[in-house]
Amino acid sequence: MDNKELRIGVVGVGAIGRTHIERINDQLQGGRVIACSDVNTEFGKKVAENYGCTFYEDGEEMIASGDIDAVIVTTIDPYHEQYVMAAIKAGIYVFCEKPLAPEAEACKRIVEAEISGGKQLVQVGFMRRYDQGYRQLKEAIKNRTYGEPLLLHCAHRNPAVDESYDTPMAVENSMIHEIDVLRWLLDEDYDTAEVVFAKNTRRTHANLMDPQIMILTTKSGVRIDVEAFVNTGHCYDIKCEVCCEDAILNLPEPSNIEVCANAVRGHAIHSDWSTRFVDAYNVEIQEWINSTKEGRVDGPTAWDGYVGQVTAKAASKARDNQTVVKIEMEEKPDFYN
Amino acid sequence: MDNKELRIGVVGVGAIGRTHIERINDQLQGGRVIACSDVNTEFGKKVAENYGCTFYEDGEEMIASGDIDAVIVTTIDPYHEQYVMAAIKAGIYVFCEKPLAPEAEACKRIVEAEISGGKQLVQVGFMRRYDQGYRQLKEAIKNRTYGEPLLLHCAHRNPAVDESYDTPMAVENSMIHEIDVLRWLLDEDYDTAEVVFAKNTRRTHANLMDPQIMILTTKSGVRIDVEAFVNTGHCYDIKCEVCCEDAILNLPEPSNIEVCANAVRGHAIHSDWSTRFVDAYNVEIQEWINSTKEGRVDGPTAWDGYVGQVTAKAASKARDNQTVVKIEMEEKPDFYN
């Protein structure tokens, strides 16, 4: 293993990008963010100065400069493709926040470029695979400790969203995480997608059906339902129940003190998304740094990013047409095995 | 209130019938089983002798005899109609174990006969309405303590069933309980029914898809999913999660001691259906005795029994055709308001 620090550049220094800079420079091991870029030059320069990085007006220039060993792409979604492609072209490792790209075709182009380049370089930021609870579920399922998984009942609950969050975003922004992690949990591909509505909460607005339920089936017949309820009013609550042949498994509750007051005995749960997966983000980036230094991609690949988008599109089509849509995917290339 | 003991007759003294005789005579107040009948005369006579009842070879004769004030019908399902009709004709109160009758048309005939008779006499044995946990949920929903209910996620899990339990029975024998109690919980009628399959457990047999999921929607748009998993291998586990606008509610766990042994901290759950609802059965029959003595029907009515069967048939049709079926019901007669 190469003991030198991985020299990392970050394209897009909004909130997510800056949290990655901070965790890499202040908490994690083996890497340092030495360069950054942002379409907003003035803002980007201030950020660079704050973190002691070199500022590049042009992200592609930074990627091709030879001054960084790896790049993190945290621009707004439509620009992911541009910078991931630049990284592939430059032959450097790239961590791209989800989604790999908004459109499935863009994801496919990235996959093809990566295969052409002959070397896996791309990791997509689906951090739930790094959550301790999901990892325990994965272990139990992988080892078939409790027999075959048959059904999954999941929930993705948010305190509130603003008016810019509309009906499609429940699938494409929120449940995209379930789309990836559940396929990884079960280690098999999806077959169909469906999205149905229920009664709306009074808290939602005209452009948002809330809650929604996404139903996925897998090739072997496992059935998954995911409730997205983004205006609960109070909690960020992630549920994943796996009904296996010999046991019912559930993600753990947050590890908070138990309080018995006001004749109620309970514990606090998360009230914001940022606290729920903070450890998972740290593990994710640390493992990315480690595997990058070892010349490997260990996490969600460009192919996983592509599958995620194809599935999300199928689900959106199912939602728009209120029908069940079959998920059409090519065979996974050997390149990704 | 009439303080004299209610003189009760039981038609059909199989296991369920005998548990009712025992609970009425040995545990509950205000009633006594003084007569019984069974198609199997020899067997019925022994039972009668054991419990100190008068044996009637003919159940209808017992009902019409004037010797009993009320009758409990616990014959096999196809004979429920005959004896309920006899009770209506005789003008005495009747508690009929679910289902009111296997066929919706039979239920309808009973409803029409009861209306013609001009007096509510029929109660159907949907005991979950008497379970303390469901009653707490009912209270919270009725008072809109946590806003409107939007989604329900339920599960009906069994340790094992034998080869005689086939695919239709998941709806018609098991989830018929959910069909009744959830309609009562939400206090509104169903709109559509759907039944889907998942991957089968290795424990099931050729004539049984297991697990199954029944999906019901209500007129106001609440969406309900019920998992029936009847060969879990180990547990009898009933789950009811109600997602309201301001809170997520769940039925309580069984009240068993907590044991921390073998590096696991947990509690026993039910391993048999009979222990899960034993208190509910007692409350159900006691409240039936009480209301009967007060000249009222307080529990699930013949109309509720009819609605239950119509819903079950719609769900079965949905299952057989793998489609969503609209539940067609007439308006509830004022008689039942």
Added chain:
Amino acid sequence: MDNKELRIGVVGVGAIGRTHIERINDQLQGGRVIACSDVNTEFGKKVAENYGCTFYEDGEEMIASGDIDAVIVTTIDPYHEQYVMAAIKAGIYVFCEKPLAPEAEACKRIVEAEISGGKQLVQVGFMRRYDQGYRQLKEAIKNRTYGEPLLLHCAHRNPAVDESYDTPMAVENSMIHEIDVLRWLLDEDYDTAEVVFAKNTRRTHANLMDPQIMILTTKSGVRIDVEAFVNTGHCYDIKCEVCCEDAILNLPEPSNIEVCANAVRGHAIHSDWSTRFVDAYNVEIQEWINSTKEGRVDGPTAWDGYVGQVTAKAASKARDNQTVVKIEMEEKPDFYN
């Protein structure tokens, strides 16, 4: 078993007495309260009329009348002895609410009278032995399912007490229940008692140390600590943790729905003593009626009442002297085996 209803009289028709009349007449089987007595004649007559009982101005007269088969003593504590003695003299069964008598000597006189009478007639109202949770603990301990019990950690928490509740009452009124049920759980006698104080809650008053801790040891060396905290401000919470050689056991939580609201996931606990043990009271009185009709005393005996008071007195002496006191008890007479 004698199928005729047990004719019961109640001496002392305050709140506790009236709840027993109601549960016997309206809920339980096999008995009826047909007579009552109270030192407050005017009040007692109204109660008698309300419940359809015959009123006796003189409780001892009621007991000796031959009109009742059994008597329940729910007078204030100092009068328990008088009426229990009267019942023994009349040779009828008596259920006496705890304490059997305030003074250990009075309990001893009752024991001696009962032995002289040659027949066990007395049961004392320690209802926790009839609580489902304690009964599960008892089963596990009796069968040594988890090895020997070594330590118990218990708590007896109350929302609030008024100014008349003083320091001695924590032992003599509240923890007297633990004194009885833990001896029954472990099925062995106590060796020493100790009572210590901690910091006082701001909610207490000048005459009440709150919380207090009572420490009991058994002859075989098991050590028990009981926290009495009677001004918690909000909850009635009973804890019993049994540390065995192979497992840690705990009483179950109250069986209430789980609510996830305001970013807290929990369940309501009892806020009043009356709801916590309501089932235990019903089981207790029903089993007393049943065993009385069978000519047996099955529950806590006069000896158990005597042991309870001796232990409470030793604990009080320990508290007053702030020392460890050895509990001196005679050998249990064969009469009680």
Added chain:
Amino acid sequence: MDNKELRIGVVGVGAIGRTHIERINDQLQGGRVIACSDVNTEFGKKVAENYGCTFYEDGEEMIASGDIDAVIVTTIDPYHEQYVMAAIKAGIYVFCEKPLAPEAEACKRIVEAEISGGKQLVQVGFMRRYDQGYRQLKEAIKNRTYGEPLLLHCAHRNPAVDESYDTPMAVENSMIHEIDVLRWLLDEDYDTAEVVFAKNTRRTHANLMDPQIMILTTKSGVRIDVEAFVNTGHCYDIKCEVCCEDAILNLPEPSNIEVCANAVRGHAIHSDWSTRFVDAYNVEIQEWINSTKEGRVDGPTAWDGYVGQVTAKAASKARDNQTVVKIEMEEKPDFYN
């Protein structure tokens, strides 16, 4: 803040020492172990080679060399004083695993040397202060969110110990952690100590009373009981229940998936000490590195180490004499405020 890596030396490279080297070099930020020493030269050289450190035959030489900025002392307990003193003399920061020194007098000498040196340099390895659960309790208590703390009920349970673990070690090795963290939780000093025994588990051996209970009281009257049960047979289980005026608080359960199998619903708990506090150790050492680079001691001080040993000695004396012992401590020097 100084951005250069802290150059750290480790004296004593047994198991604990090596875990610190690994976490500092591979997981944490801002420091690097560049040197080590061990009394076993041959062994120490191999370790040094394995971790890429310079080996010093003489630990004091390493400390005085000027080649390290800070030192971690993980020798066996009797040698802690020697190396901590050397660090104070050399004016470099020192992290000393608990206990600061086995004898209270040795701790006192260290305190006096540190005060003479004029600068706080010493941190003691009480890692529980860095556990997320304990930190949540600390927050609630510090803010008096639930009123004053009145009583604590704690437990320190182990799967098994070998024959070398004798009666005094329950206080001096195991409950020494409770001695430190509970004083930190309550932010006040102890008044008295007591150690009592219960019935022994069959799993213990002739030289070990197991379980034991240590009772501490604080100056303001809070009463703490700690159960040490080191041969539970299966679990590593840490309990801390804080009874405040307005609420009962408890440490969280380990964050493991819930499994419902074999008719039991529960979650795995720790079966080994190493997994329970692994995060706390990481946070502890990271915060030590951070504060050391900022020229501060933020964690448990030499004074805390001294208080810990005085308390442990008082508890041991109490245990040996089976009496309550008053804990005599000098006033905390301003130096440590």
